[in-house]
Amino acid sequence: MGNPLPLCVVALDPLLEAGAVSALSGNPDITLVQPEEKADVAVVIFDRVGRRELDLVNATGTGPHRPAIIVIASDLSPAEAADAINAGARGLLRRNEVNADRLARTVLTVAGGDCTVPPDLIDGLLDQSTETDAQPGARGHGPDWGLDERERAVLRMVADGRETDEIAKELCYSARTVTTVVRDITQRFRLRNRAHAVAYALRTGLL
Template identity: 55%
Template sequence: MRNPVRVSVIALDPVLEAGTLSALDGFAEVRPVVGGQRPDVTVVVVDRVAEPVLDLLRRTRAAEHRPEVVLVATELGPVEALHAIATGARGLLRRRETSGPRLAHAVLAAAGGDCAVPPDLLDGLLEQRAEGADPGVADSWGAAGLSERERAVLRLVADGHETSAIADELCYSVRTVTTVLHNVTQRFRLKNRAHAVAYVLRAGLL
């Protein structure tokens, strides 16, 4: 059994910070930091993803122990999501959708090297093209494309699901899901699942 994931919370409102920690109470896999412990994951709770928040994400990720970051925001659209991921956020959640289990799931996914992003937000980003995108990235993305099966698997990866859970959700075999992820990472020359999700979010957009 692995050690619990150590979590810290950053919020401007002390009551909100305490409430976020309270939401994680009862999950044996997650434990708030105490004393001088260094967190594995830091949850940042904000209203809007403005430049000061992006600076905070950069500073948090640049700390010596380099914790993963899960961002919980009241307002979170495609542009804000892209900027947050580009500055190091591993997980994204909207405050209105953030329950204790969902937050714990995002924290554990981040600690395990996966991205957790609202599926509807990822779905929208998969379809978008921003003006002024990097031509090399945009062209390779458009030429290769994604099948509906690949999109479905990546949406669930982005939401933090493990391979077996994705297989159950989509009624595929574990081997099929593994093959789909392997094909995507090979086609776009990516390192792993987290890199695949991050690439999907950035391709043609940044």
């Protein structure tokens, strides 16, 4: 086992902060640090998604240590999820779906460069990006920058944690075709791997 992952918890409500700290404190793979200390991951917790909360996400992620951000909120609509991602979140969780094990898994997943979004929000995020596509001058969209329908379908299932063979079977493609689609996306946008592709697509509005 390597060194424990340094993590901080940030919340506007001290009770929410205390609950997250309690849930994570017994995990041997994680060491809790203060928000002003160096952390690889920051868990940001709030009830509602508003301007104050999004500013907190942005400030935490753009601080001197630039941790990866996980947002935990009481509820998340697709529009709110898109706002949180645009503010810098790489992981999204609803409070009623979180337990100690799931939170710890999400922390380690995000620290590894992946992106975690509740499966039921994926379609809503696609709808959000489709609406953005229709707006003139939308950032990061256009024939040279967007994803076609096949690429969106594959990347959406990658974001949902599906393996290559599963994706191929459900979409009636060969496994080689799925691999080629993901490779083309990563090469086009100069990304490291499929996890990086999902995180990039969500954060830039391509997915």
